[in-house]
Amino acid sequence: MSVSALSRARPVIRRGQASRFPPTVVASFAVLALVLLWSLVPTLFTGQDPARGVPADKFLGPSTAHWFGTDHLGRDLFARVVHGTASSVTSALVAVGIGVLVGGLIGLIAGFVGGWVDAVLARLVDVLLAIPSFLLAVVVVSSLGFETINAAIATGVSAVGVFARVMRSEVLKTRRAVFVEASYLQGGSRWHILVRHVLPNASRSVLMLAVLQFGLSILIIAGLAFLGYGDPPPASDWGLLISIGKDYPLAQWLVYAPALVTIATVLSVNRISRWLRKTD
């Protein structure tokens, strides 16, 4: 009997290739691509100046000329939403970046070094988690000053705890994995194991969390802008637009248009995050 005859490879991917991208995921990627384009080249999508109002055209409902209608100064709301995208989306990216880098580093050190370093860092993370994240963001932004970039930093600080905790538990889990011991037996040094085995395996869940946190950050930053803690008008962050719109209950599109854009974006991010978790 030959040896190779026995090693029969089993089919690994059970589901067909077609079902790997469900339609809702495709739609989500399309929404995010559109949002990305809005923030990179807003002028491609609207020829109107977001800051220039035509007083005669104020409070016009949605129409083919003004897709999202116009506001109290007669400014085109669609143009304002599109031009506000860059600041709404990039600030969320900044927040996630801070969370991943700072939180990831804290979690990595705590999980890998262990001992008293872990004990000290664990208490710090406990503190960050104990303060309600929105409250923490509010305090930090009030201390730094009311600007959108500061709101982004504050949101990032409030997310550090979550990232640190996930990274730490993933590092601990990976460190105990059999394959890490195997690498140690192959002559792998501590550093080799950290960089080549622990980090790649642990960062998988952290990246998935980052996607989820991106959606959450958009919401938190919109909340801060809604309360007026971001850049003041004529900036047109989505949260700010909703905040202004709520003062005109008769022109409901002023609330609903930017709100729907926000919801669609966050919903797409969450759908992709869920899909990533499932395909893992």
Added chain:
Amino acid sequence: MNRDYARYALRRVLQAIVVILLAYVFTFVVISVLPGDPVTNTLRNPQNGFTEEEIARIVSYYGLDRPVYEQLWDSLSRLLVGDLGISLRSGLPVGRLIGDVLGSTLLLAGSALVVALVLAFAIGFGTRYLPKRYGQGLLRAFPSLFLSVPNFVIGLVLINVFAFQLGLFRVIDSEGGLATFFAAIALGIPVSAQVAEVLIANLDHEAGQEYASVARSRGLGQTGLFLRHLLKPSALPVVTVVALTVGELLGGAVITEQIFGRTGIGSLVERSVTTQDLPVLQAVVTLAAVIFVVVNLVADLAYPLLDPRVRLGGAKPRDKAEVAR
């Protein structure tokens, strides 16, 4: 078990106290060390109308003329005797300011939690009971949708429909039952999403466990299986999740109270942020941390008593193998 539990409880209580003190220090550091001198700016702001004597009194009270670490030490010492400081805006003790509005916020947060739990369990039941294709698929999308809507948008929609169009409640100076109910819905919906997600995932997980098949093989029907077998193991972890959402409820109150025109901790924060009233902010943040830590402590201490699967004590020998030296 009992000695292990006592040791575990003691350790968790000590940790909680440390975390609360650190939260206070942390807020102090964020406020004092970050650039800008908001305290003196606020005091000197003519709009606030402080006299020179009042300024001098507050400056010496906070020791603003002394080094930062001395201020921190004073601040901590005051905290330990229950003195939360003086508001820079009104000159009133912070403790009294908070005491006046705490009840309203706790009522709101408590109602929101009830709304969240009712909603989450309704969704959870639905994903098992409703007709397969449409009902379940639709319900499963709910938590994801709830998590994607800013809570101020939910609030604005509720106000628009139920206050402006149907006239069920008034937004200005309204502390009535219906107003609280709708505010609680706005605050509770995002929280319900988190609870429902965990509940659905647990129900799915438990239904796929071997013991569920075995119980069915003994002739148990779907209803019996759900009530007697799936519900308890699925709902137990929800205790931990609910405790974690306390932060969400307190943080979300800032926006919800503003939209619904309520006075409470959230509106106090909002006012203190715009007027840079840092002692109030520091006290509120610490209070929120205390509530969060205490609720989670209770949940953690209760969990081993509720769930027989959780065994306390030492690790297995295998776990002790120090792998990456």
Added chain:
Amino acid sequence: MAPQDRLTLDRVTAPADDALLRVEGLSVSYGDNQVVTDVSFGLRRGGSLALIGESGSGKSTIARAVLRLLPEGTGRARGLVEFDGQDVLSLSERRFRSLRGRRIGFVPQDPSTSLNPVRTVGSQAREAAALLDEPGGHRELVLETFAQVGLDDPRRVYDSYPHQLSGGMLQRVLIGLTVLPRPALIVADEPTSALDVTIQKRILDLLSDLRRDLDISLLLITHDLAIAAERADTLVVLKDGVVQESGGTASVFSSPSSEYARKLHADVPALNPDRYRHLRERPAGGTGERPKIEVGGVTKSFTVDGRALVAVDDVSFTVEAGTTHALVGESGSGKTTTIRLLLGLEEPDRGTITVAGEEVTGRSHAELRSIRRHLQLVYQNPFTSLDPTWTVKRLVGESLDRFRVGTRRERADRVREALDSVGLGENLLSRKPGALSGGQRQRVALARSLVLRPDVIVLDEPTSALDVSVQAGIVEVLLSLQAELGLTYVFVSHDLALVRQLAHTVSVMHRGRIVESGAVATVFDDPRRPYTRALVDSIPVGAGTVSGGVS
């Protein structure tokens, strides 16, 4: 494939209408994936039938189809399943529920996951008893049943949570709950594969006794041909969801007609103790050299919950160069801790360990590292011992890179060479573990341990996670390499039949101590300690005395 009548042909006394369970043209699919194709068999009243197959053969799926426990929504069964004259698949759920539990019982594979972890055993047992609609006295009924299935302290079991009981006790509970309503048929899905060997035999004996006393028919699902032949009077051999062969035990077992059944028979260690004799032969008598491995008086204890637990207690053994020494014992016997000490992963409290003349104990990290070049480990579970983010090429070459052996090209050549020696082709070099089968993964792990050309390889149950046919391939590779390269193996296993096939010397461990040791033939043919005898007796040998392998 196998026509229905073939099963009943050699049972002259059993007319066709005495069939209790009749399965005809059964096909099952999960979504688009068909896992069972056109399977037919019949089980007469009071008879026993075993479905035999390796993982992926669809045997458990058939059991679940009979019980109508396929996963809702995805699992779909077509064909005929007739129980006692009723078509099971077309019954309404309500009607079928009166059969399930009462007339058809189910004994699951892993008892530790088969009871609700957050409820006491008693409350679940009472629930089962209450479903029978018999008035009152459920508690007494349950306690009586617990005593009947050999549970020593029924009251304690009744008040316990599942995690407080051992696997053997839990399986007795589950069997008790299954026989409580006196069913006509029991479906047992690998009822012992999660249990220790000595307990396996007792549980199977219990099932046989109950079957005889209560006149219950048995549908046994197993991967173990020997167990099937011992416990069933009809065998059905499955592969990839298709029946390969079926018939009376005597004919299928001793003169299998299909190629697959023949191969399966040849691959079961218990049935072929001398299969690898030609590869195992050594020049008689010692070589006079110093033994490759010397373990002397080694003791190791751990502190668990504040109490000291002696995991390894005064263990000594030696292994001659070029031979295989087996450490045999059930879970918790200390065999895993012993090899961790041997590899320097743990420090012993007392005693010395010498490998190739070099002391392992009391070494610094750097010194251990150089010793390990000659001392390698293959883990039990190839699904956890390979980093899922690495390719095969990097995995196998890792130690070469770490020890900076040769040039880049030489290293690549040695990786290829190592893969070739375990029977894997170059086409796998860029694959990740997720894209390999279990057997391929274990071969990669083996190649990884060979690439440094060590003298000693420690094998920690290297085949226990694999199917028998895959296991046979790995064992053959191991023995060929030993014959070719003169490797010394320390082989840890709970499978005595496998040990008998490949080891030269053996130490039997029980509760941290070595209770018996010596040459394999001596220890197995003439065990001196009762514990060893119990272990040897628990090897299933199939029906009759079938000896000698199939070449």
